[in-house]
Amino acid sequence: MLLLHATDLACMRGDRLLFARLSLTLGAGDALHLAGPNGIGKSSLMRILAGLLRPFAGTVEREGAVALLDERPALDAHLPLGRALGFWAQVDAAGNVSAVAERVMLADLLDVPVRYLSTGQRKRAALARVLLQDAPIWLLDEPLNGLDTASVAMVEALVAQHCANGGIGIIASHQPVAVPGLKRLELANHVPREERA
C-alpha cells in the first residue's frame, strides 16, 4: 500500500512556530499543491515529509520510497550531465539516463558539463534525478522556478502521468500549478494566529 500520512504537524524554525495543526493523507494517485508565499515554511514541510527534518510536533507515516527535488540537485558540476546523472543511476540501480533525459528535454545536453547548464536546464536535470530514482512518492519543492512555458507544461504532464500510474506527487510552489485532480493545501491557513504578520 502506498501512503503519505501526516498528523498534527508543527514546525519550529529558530524561535518561530511556522505552522501547526497540519494533517494530510495522500494515497495512490493523489497530487497536492502545497501553496504559500516565500518564507512561510513550504520547504520545511517538504523536508519533514521526506524525513530529513524533525517536526516540532506530530508524526509522519510513509509507505513507499521518496524522491525529493529541491534546490540542491547534487550533480557534480564538473562532469558532463550524462555522467553526473549516470552516477546516480548506478547508486539507485534504477532508470535509464538516455530515456529519462529524453523525457525532460535534455537529450541534446548530455555532453555538456553541469556547470554550464542554464537555470531551467539545471531544474530539469534535478527532475531527471527524481525520474531515475523510480520512487512512488515525489516531493517537488519549487519545481517550476526558472522554467519556460514549455518546461512548466512538461513538469505538469510528468506529475499527472506519475499520479495516473498510481504514484503520489506533492508540488510546493508559489506559482499556479495545473495537474488534473490536484488538491490544494494553503500553508497560510496553518500559521498560528499569534505568528501572523
Ligand SMILES: Nc1ncnc2c1ncn2[C@@H]1O[C@H](COP(=O)(O)OP(=O)(O)OP(=O)(O)O)[C@@H](O)[C@H]1O
Ligand atoms: N535553520 C533555520 N533556522 C532558523 N530559521 C530558519 C531555518 N531554516 C529556515 N528558516 C526560516 O524558516 C522560514 C521558512 O523557510 P522555508 O524555506 O521553509 O520557507 P518556504 O515557504 O519554502 O520559502 P520559499 O518560497 O522562499 O522557498 C523562513 O523564514 C526561514 O528564514
